[in-house]
Amino acid sequence: MKIELICTGEEVLSGQIVDTNASWFANCLLDNGFELSRKTTVGDRMEDLISVFQERSKTADVIVVNGGLGPTEDDLSAQAAAQACGVPLVVNEPWLELMSQWFARSGRVMAANNKKQAMLPEGAVMIENPVGTACGFRIKLNNAWLLFTPGVPHEFKRMIHDHLLPFVRSQRSSRTPVKLAKLMTFGEGESQLASRLDSVTLSDGIDIGYRASSPQLEVKIFARTDAAIAKLDETTKKVKQQIGESFFGEGGHTLAECIHKQLIKSGVTIAAAESCTGGLLASQLVAFPGSSRYLQSSIVSYSNQAKKTLLGVSSDTLELHGAVSKQTAAEMALGVRQIMDTDYGLSVTGIAGPEGGSDDKPVGTVCIGLSTRNQVFTQRLQFGNRSRTWIRNMSCAVAYDMLRRAIAGQFPIADYPMLKRIS
Amino acid sequence: MKIELICTGEEVLSGQIVDTNASWFANCLLDNGFELSRKTTVGDRMEDLISVFQERSKTADVIVVNGGLGPTEDDLSAQAAAQACGVPLVVNEPWLELMSQWFARSGRVMAANNKKQAMLPEGAVMIENPVGTACGFRIKLNNAWLLFTPGVPHEFKRMIHDHLLPFVRSQRSSRTPVKLAKLMTFGEGESQLASRLDSVTLSDGIDIGYRASSPQLEVKIFARTDAAIAKLDETTKKVKQQIGESFFGEGGHTLAECIHKQLIKSGVTIAAAESCTGGLLASQLVAFPGSSRYLQSSIVSYSNQAKKTLLGVSSDTLELHGAVSKQTAAEMALGVRQIMDTDYGLSVTGIAGPEGGSDDKPVGTVCIGLSTRNQVFTQRLQFGNRSRTWIRNMSCAVAYDMLRRAIAGQFPIADYPMLKRIS
Known part of the structure; x- marks a missing residue:
């Protein structure tokens, strides 16, 4: 047809x-x-x-x-x-x-x-x-x-x-059956992931396709005959295994939607402190009904003054390490978690560009923090000179991914082949 | 050709x-x-x-x-x-x-x-x-x-x-020139605005088109002959006059981009307190480079606890009038402005749905506040049972429009033919 x-x-x-x-x-x-x-x-x-x-x-x-x-x-x-x-x-x-x-x-x-x-x-x-x-x-x-x-x-x-x-x-006169499985991944580029998945042997009638919808990458497994459909689950399992760490969910959901569901299910509470993402991190979660059950607050602390007044980031830290630093990210995440008394605190501070970069901290430098009730994890990434939108979206995605791992009992900081971590 | x-x-x-x-x-x-x-x-x-x-x-x-x-x-x-x-x-x-x-x-x-x-x-x-x-x-x-x-x-x-x-x-054998003017409007529906603009007499070769890109509506004036192009400025002026209050800018910019430019130009500072918009209001402004010059902070006070702790909204107000009320919106706008010591404070609190509505305050009830250094303005709107995304976007748009009017020296609360105001 x-x-x-x-x-x-x-x-x-x-x-x-x-x-x-x-x-x-x-x-x-x-x-x-x-x-x-x-x-x-x-x-x-x-x-x-x-x-x-x-x-x-x-x-x-x-x-x-x-x-x-x-x-x-x-x-x-x-x-x-x-x-x-x-x-x-x-x-x-x-x-x-x-x-x-x-x-x-x-x-x-x-x-x-x-x-x-x-x-x-x-x-x-x-x-x-x-x-x-x-x-x-x-x-x-x-x-x-x-x-x-x-x-x-x-x-x-x-x-x-x-x-x-x-x-x-x-x-449709002659019914040609099609079944589709979707595996959602984050952190690995399409060509790299595709060449790794080449090692998976596919039965006749089964194809793998990719859809990059930044920040996530969707792996689609099509089965186009009855025999292929019968083998779809088995193939999907093999592909999932091969994807490894980058896999975060099935069925075509975004990372934000996945973390939303996980938060609802786990019953934990969170609060966020956002600088360069400017409310995007909270807003992408508030897009889903029911987010009020876990999201207590997000504080968009765009200015240094706001970081101090609202989150209790110390003047010393800001002076010594700068607003975009792992130290500031740590104090932001910890501060917002303590103020709101939540299970987790997330923070993002970075340089989204196109201006504001320096030799030491070029555009694309982003520090992300996650505070649990016992510990604070931070990482500094260098996204490169990408668009403001891309940098802000990717920052949210990394923050969600840290939270996702922490809730699932994994170590919150992962190696993302497509992203460069400085420290 | x-x-x-x-x-x-x-x-x-x-x-x-x-x-x-x-x-x-x-x-x-x-x-x-x-x-x-x-x-x-x-x-x-x-x-x-x-x-x-x-x-x-x-x-x-x-x-x-x-x-x-x-x-x-x-x-x-x-x-x-x-x-x-x-x-x-x-x-x-x-x-x-x-x-x-x-x-x-x-x-x-x-x-x-x-x-x-x-x-x-x-x-x-x-x-x-x-x-x-x-x-x-x-x-x-x-x-x-x-x-x-x-x-x-x-x-x-x-x-x-x-x-x-x-x-x-x-x-090109015979030159067929084209020129286009764009007028941006907010608050009036396409059909209503179009029937009002019918009264503007258009010269031969000039056409008016509309593009609804919610929340704003774009009016496009095409001139397709040399004679028509010569009359384009004059026609644009007439159309602009006829549009009246809903007009907010030229050249195809969104309301957020327009208010961003106005804020940069006027040198004022703002802070926001967001409930149902959940960071969207700040995030749409942070999308533009330079927003750090005016945006001090946004506080996503999603829970009542956050409204009290972070913004100083009184327990009495929340108990007596509820979280979605003009009174709460007023205290949120005032609170965030005072805490951050900015020229303006904006607030949004509402029921974005699909759940959470009541007979008294159905889904789509949104209260929006604007605090200046001297006064607080609030309005309660009823957007109807629209999608969560639509309600959140429209809430931001109304808040931006209030701010735009205030900075331009107009009364911040306008009558929007397409939106229903309760009080």
Whole structure:
């Protein structure tokens, strides 16, 4: 089955926004045993939309069209679909009704141009959008089913899960089974890990793929025949063994989500003191519901004054070793743990750049501390002259990994082949 | 002139890597007065490459093909181009010579498979790559010039600047210029704002587009003729006036980036106290270099204990009004400002869900406080039962907007048509 994606919108085409829906969609298909065969991006011009629908529908079986279902004038997808199919737009009464109820519930007045969102090509099948005012729809043109979806990422994702995946499963004539196992790793680069995993003998129908989604690296094991599926668990076990220390979890979760689950399960409490990460460490955990059970507080001590006033870091330490030092990281981790009386205290202090580096402490120098009830562990890493975002994300990841190891009873400081430790 | 882009490679199509070349290229074209009319992404299969070259060359004038020029087996662009054009691959002696010199200079031996990189379709015009081993080339097929470029971003960018831009300038028969203005807004929904902007009369060749990138909404004014470009400033001024209170900045920046710039410029200092945003408010500012100049600290006071210990919120207030109340928000904002002795203190406390709501304070209830040196402003908003991410992001945005207004000398609390204020 040939599945294609058509992304619409000047802002996607003109690069004003990076098209995260497209890469998410391609990954989602892969996870579910399908492959994307082509992606086309066009702007908001009517003739471009019509011609791409007509062209691609001759070759593809299912075409997901993303975007252009909004209430404004430059949202032309429904109209273009109607013209491409040679049918008029008609009001979809069920959706108009649902939309009215939606506005009534949220105490807002439905603007006149929202009614446009209930105008669908005649003969199209409406697809409910439980989280927005743009309904989706599907319509057959030439060889293909065109499935129109909203551009807002969470609405798009919901519709793909609720509707597209069941639909393509039902359309697939000869069922080619696919099963996928995912092993999450941290600290080793793709090429290095891949060459180590070359030594694992794989049965016919089993492939290994990699997806780098910094800071973690996902190892995907695909089984594409019934015989291969029967051997998937055994292979996964072997691969996991070969990965060794870098393995931190199964099933495609981020390191932050993994540590969140571990914290909930273990019943411990934590507090953090953040300098260069500036709240990112706490924020990535607070993204998950239930984080209030373990996260007592995080103190973003961006200035030296804040480090002293809020965390009790001594002036001597700051003067003698500097704000970015293992000594300061130790006092930050210890300070925040004692103030909040938690089981663990985490700290990060570093130079995220692009300015602020020195010969002694260049951009990318980050010190990370973990305080337990008995001990304080610190390490100084040199991430190199990477982007501010990369350095901040990697700093959080190392801190989570130290905590993960400590809770699991391992030594908190590990050797990461892809990262350079100074001391 | 119709300019298209074809991106090749399984890793781009399958979303393993985000295609930054494409968005960079589209932006670069726009900056130089051209528009990208379509972008197609295909994998590494020979038949897909040949068919996309043949298809698109019937419609487009210039097609930039990116990727697939490397030395390995899955780099098929040159071979596919040769087959699509019906010509053989031949050695390009000048490039072979340059490549040999390049390897000699860097003291390395040229691998056998690098010779593949000098095999070009017969009749193609070689394009030198001064920064890598993959030369580019261009060849005419049907209506279009196909221009093949390397996938490595800095090599690609160099070739676009040195070769593609001069080439398309020389090819352009009738100049169709484009200019774009962007106005950033916050607090009003797309449909409502669009219907208000309908009253602005637009000259021929000027269009308005919208891009919702929650929490902000971007209004884009495109001018597509010389006459339209001459009127762009005037139109932009009129649109800005009509937008009114929701306008916060020009040029496609986020609210966080705007407030960051304003804070740097005004020389004030701030501190934050965050509950449900959990460090996000600080983290979004720390993402920008230089934020240390104004951000003293943020205290993520997730637990009641932290609110008392770290911020001095009184037990009475917490007991009487609850952690999510205007009173608590006021004490948090005031507390953090006094502790850090800053010009402004910001606070957010709310229920981000999906659990933790009550009849009285359902999910989406958020109280936001701003303390100046003389006064404390608070508001209680009801965002509705939206996602945790949405509620947290919107909370930060409202806090930034309060601060922005205060620094600009406006009243900090505004009416946001898309948000419901309780008190």
